[in-house]
Amino acid sequence: MEFLNSGKVLPAGLPFSEAVRIGDLFYLSGQMGIVPGTTRLVPGGIREEARQTLMNMRITLEAHGLSLRHVAKCTIFLADISEWQAFNEVYKDFFQAPYPARSALGANGLALGGRVEVECVAVFSP
Template sequence: MDKKIINTSHAPDPIGPYSQAVKANGMLFISGQVAIKPGTSELITDNIQKETEQVMSNLKAILNEAGLEFEHVLKTTIFLKDMSLFTSVNEVYGKFFNLNFPARETVAVKGLPKDVNVEISMIAAE
């Protein structure tokens, strides 16, 4: 198997024993991203639109480091602290894709790391 760890300073450092992303056999698996500003420990949670924008920017940085774009994304998973945030998150998320949207599920969970409101992971392919 051809396995490569993807890491960029343009996305936040992992907050645990995991990689930002792993690329293997033309597939990219991006770990769940939260709204931490890269290079800082600053967390954006006071506005769900700004929080989602930061999450998507972090994901974009990882995709770019792997030589990919949002058009390469096959599947996403969105974790929400509360399903009442769905519409706001969806509006921001949708701006990052053209009409060929990836497959996706959105789930409400009891809690997320650092008590954030949204976390998003992705699977992409070359």
């Protein structure tokens, strides 16, 4: 098991690893719409936070030799499940068919007062 921190998105000092690699599986901690290197959310609501969240995911995956094409499963946490469709519109700018497996759920509050958080599992493949 390998605990990974690239320092490209998450600020130092948080009490978790940005990812853990176990063999060919890559578990990415939840990503949010933060300005890289800070815990400050981007302004603009669900669409802008979703865009930054997925950009942060892509940056972190690429830092470890992966891309969004390697993602097998995403879990989406929304502060307001009624924003599911708005999130999907942004999501389709980052993922194309065939899409990863996915779950989405409404949460009673997210860290930093965010609108969205996304975690994923990716697979290292030749």
